[in-house]
Amino acid sequence: xxxxxxxxxxxxxxxxxxxxxxxxxxxxxxxxxxxxxxxxxxxxxxxxxxxxxxxxxxxxxxxxxxxxxxxxxxxxxxxxxxxxxxxxxxxxxxxxxxxxxxxxxxxxxxxxxxxxxxxxxxxxxxxxxxxxxxxxxxxxxxxxxxxxxxxxxxxxxxxxxxxxxxxxxxxxxxxxxxx
Amino acid sequence: xxxxxxxxxxxxxxxxxxxxxxxxxxxxxxxxxxxxxxxxxxxxxxxxxxxxxxxxxxxxxxxxxxxxxxxxxxxxxxxxxxxxxxxxxxxxxxxxxxxxxxxxxxxxxxxxxxxxxxxxxxxxxxxxxxxxxxxxxxxxxxxxxxxxxxxxxx
Numbered sequence: 001x002x003x004x005x006x007x008x009x010x011x012x013x014x015x016x017x018x019x020x021x022x023x024x025x026x027x028x029x030x031x032x033x034x035x036x037x038x039x040x041x042x043x044x045x046x047x048x049x050x051x052x053x054x055x056x057x058x059x060x061x062x063x064x065x066x067x068x069x070x071x072x073x074x075x076x077x078x079x080x081x082x083x084x085x086x087x088x089x090x091x092x093x094x095x096x097x098x099x100x101x102x103x104x105x106x107x108x109x110x111x112x113x114x115x116x117x118x119x120x121x122x123x124x125x126x127x128x129x130x131x132x133x134x135x136x137x138x139x140x141x142x143x144x145x146x147x148x149x150x151x152x153x154x155x156x157x158x159x160x161x162x163x164x165x166x167x168x169x170x171x172x173x174x175x176x177x178x179x
Numbered sequence: 180x181x182x183x184x185x186x187x188x189x190x191x192x193x194x195x196x197x198x199x200x201x202x203x204x205x206x207x208x209x210x211x212x213x214x215x216x217x218x219x220x221x222x223x224x225x226x227x228x229x230x231x232x233x234x235x236x237x238x239x240x241x242x243x244x245x246x247x248x249x250x251x252x253x254x255x256x257x258x259x260x261x262x263x264x265x266x267x268x269x270x271x272x273x274x275x276x277x278x279x280x281x282x283x284x285x286x287x288x289x290x291x292x293x294x295x296x297x298x299x300x301x302x303x304x305x306x307x308x309x310x311x312x313x314x315x316x317x318x319x320x321x322x323x324x325x326x327x328x329x330x331x332x333x
Contacts, residue, residue, distance in 0.1 A: 030223060033267040101236060127240045134265040136223035136237055 032134050032153045039067075039148045040132040044122030047099045047107045054122045058096060060148045064174035065094040066167075067142040068118070068158070069130065071102045072110035074138040080157035081114050087163075088117035093171050097121030100130045100138050143167055145174050202246045209249050216245050216255060220262055221270050229272065 034040075039056060046052040059065045068084065070077045088095055097118035099107045104123060111121075124130055133142070143152040152170050154162055204210040217231035224235040230242055241262070248258050259271070268274045276284050314322065 027226065030269045031267060033264060101240075127236070131240060131244060131265060134267075136266065 028137070029155050030136070032150075034134050034150050035153060037150060039142070039144050039150050040129075042122065042129040042132065044098075044124055044129060047097070047104065047111070047121040047123045048116075050104070050123070052120075054096065054120045056148060058120060059144045060146055062094045063146050063177070064151075064171050065096055065144055066171075067096050067098060067133075067144055069098045069100050069133070069135050069138050069140040069142075070121075071100045071138050072106040073102065074100075076157045077139045078114070080139055080159065081117070083158055083160060083163070084117040085115045093175075094119050098129060098133070098135075099123050100135060101125065101127040141167070143170050143174075202242070204246075205250070212255060213245055213249055216249075216258055217242055219272050220245075220259075221272055223266055223270065 039059065041056050043053055043055045046054050059067055066087075084095060087093060095117050097120070099121045101124065104125075107121070107123070111118075122129065127135075133140075137155055139157055141154045141158050142150050145151055151174070152167060154166060158167070202210075202213065204213065214231065218229050220230045220241065222228045222230050222233035222235055222238040222241075224237050225233050228238075230238045230245075244261075245258055248261065253261075262270045268280065274280045274283065
């Protein structure tokens, strides 16, 4: 076959390949520069008790813990909530919460109504800790190890599938290490 | 009718004023820096808006953050570094040139070059195949023989 028939065919195939890859990427998932970096420090009042505090060292007291960003106004948080409850009930991994830009009474009522999977939740009314952690869409879930390094970040609701495929292997590895 | 119109126009005036003077600065220079920075930083929630135009909660928070940092005496570079440390190069509408963003910067020029070369090649080939080349001596003789044979009639 002549070059002038083959060339457009090659260009066409290249475009198809480009679109096939490009359209499967999720533009909302912006890679976080915080992955494999030290988790930002924070010191927040707890949602359930304003006088009690939650800090970064609460997270690093465990071999691995989840830091889940949630809010009572967040619809997708309702979606992932039953699964977080399941993880907490089975004692799979300690979960801490960051209550992001919420009202205290709404947050407390939400936990009362849907259950509280968190060891503790920090009350980040102004979203300042959220900025330090690069939060831009709730819910988000960080995997933090005992050294305080962010090992993984999931954006969007945590589903059993995401857990199995992405978070669980990292959590299991960290739980197994140095036991 | 006229008073009503006046009231409506006045409401617009208030809204416009509110949007501009949401933050107070010590100097006009600080305000100019604020406007420039908030226009160059991208809102991650809405993605195709900058922080200045977006009314998403995060954009409001980041505007507040820029405002505070300017008043605290931080330089533009420090503020941009603060944002990229947390949100990555994605927040910059003008990403820095580095290995990961090289394609973004040189890609259009490479495409232009490839397109230009291809165009030149096609044009050259077309000219080469269609242009009139003078007949060789043998061809000229044959042509004359054919013309003679047919008695000069075409």
